[in-house]
Amino acid sequence: MNRFDPEPSFLARRRDQARAAALSMPLPDRSGHRFRFTDAAALLPAGGIEAALQAAGAAWPVRVELPDEARRAGVTALSFGEALPAAGGLLEEHLGRLAGDGDPLLALNLASFAGGTVIRVPEGVRLAGPIRLEARPEAPAGTVASGRTLLWIGAGAEATVLEDADLGSGFASTVTEAVLGDGATLLHARFETAAKGTSLFSRSAYEVGRDASLTHAHVLLPAGRVKAEAAPVLSRPGARSAGLVLALAGGRARSDFRVVADHAAGDTGSRVDYRAIALGRGRSAFTGLLRIREGAARSEAYEEARSLLLSRTAAADVLPELEILNHDVRCTHGAAVAPVDEEALFYLRTRGLSRDQAESMLVEGFVEPVASRLPSGELADRARERLRSELAAARTGQGGAPGEA
């Protein structure tokens, strides 16, 4: 089942291992936090892993936008087909290393991914403009469209990578692995949408080097189901990560975000800010683990997860989790789920705003602590605009005023 031609032996080997792993492991169940709020089987077509492995994987076409300044500075953005001969060493060293194949879903992706992009930003190159990757997969019945992205950010380099995954039909799985060299800075933002009746699984795995700084942003706007995961590993002292997450689940959509901030070294810092809105019969979920390893003294970790319910039939869960093996650290976490503030709605309506306008204003205020931290104004505007239009669509899609469902 070669996806690329030629497919080098290391990849064939890795695919075989992943295939065997996928078939030998049971699907994760709800006993662990990771799949507490999503049935893993719902991310696969009928017939499960076996059938998905047998079906020819759907294509994963990506539109790549690489700014001229990046090209001139020696930055490359290649499809896997192009990268395998050209950047084989980089792929052999890192492909699958960060995200792994430790469960059937990740193993399935590695065994069957059919497209994606490999981006290499040479050491010391600082890019002003973003690199954009847009994938709009359509998966035929019985298949899982699978794609991967590998980002290699050299020491001291600076880059922004904006990834869009917009699933039109069926099931899809996308895995991004990002390696940040010492002193590198990466802003990685993902916008993830999934049409009604579709399911998208994504994982973003990061390795953050010494004094390197990662900002990872995730905007989840499913009409169907999105299960997104982020896993930054702060591997050397001075590494920092900041996760910014916005999620909206209207209609009957399901949004499930998982983050594991793994402090593998001392003097590292991580923070996660999550804001979700559920309306109609939508459900949003957050599980976040702050893991401080034994050697990670003097680390600081912060996590705040808040969800807003705009209707009585919407539901939200937030579940923070700490695993602290070194006590010379500072960990803070907060979590809340609350309905819309009726007094605030009344206040805004006494100023002439309609209920929908007032609710939108409260939603924008609610997400502002996250939106305003997005490092690029363009990104923040885009997140706000998408949120606004998805909110409007979710409202009309549910066929009634929110709050009265």
Place this chain on the structure above:
Amino acid sequence: MSGEAAEGAAPILEVRDLWAGTGGKTILKGVDLVVRPGEVHAIMGRNGSGKSTLTHVLMGHPAYEVQGGEVRFLGRNLLEMDVTQRARAGLFLAFQYPVAVPGVPVSSFLRTALRSVKGRDVPAREFRRTLQAAFADLGIPDAFASRYLNDGFSGGEKKRLEVLQLRLLEPTLALLDETDSGLDIDALKTVSGGIARSIEAGVSVVLVTHYQRILQYVTPHVVHVFLDGRIVRTGGAELARELESRGYDWLDAPPGTAASGPAGA
């Protein structure tokens, strides 16, 4: 300092035998109130007498249930209108405890409110000018424009912002719910000045207050005393002074005279 009250003109607000409450408890027990164009009415009374409830019921707060009576605003049945419709029709409520809306900057809130109430967009430059003038008028620093609405504001700052909204939105009738409470003397003067300028501009006012001191700056045409959910006495500005010196005890209704329920309820 008040604008010209139009005696004999058609009322803008007519409240007839209004009964209302919340959670099964009746709070308003037959309120009658008529406000004509340009009039300033002060409603005074003890804590818990139902004064604030009256303003919230008139504005359409969803927690209150109207149990009887009728209310007409500019000839329309107010009780059939939702909160938004009441605001757009020209009714305004200055809150005793304005709600904080974190994440929403004051300027974008005000612009949306202005657009919603006036039914037209105000060009950005014109809006900025209007806002700057209104800020200066009320002694509010320009930096407030980018602060989040009422978030972390002191009591005085919140009250100034309420009066600023009164100035900007130019309603027909403003219900001011203890806008003078919690203000020091300088803030009281500034806030009262803003209210007085609105009155001069033609806004009619129902002012709920505990204290006579705001009435030194905003002269009422009519003073009402509220007791146990209804107006028990009405007079001129001298009634406020009398209350200041005598308190409320002398007005307590003799036993057995309280109304027992809304007519037809």
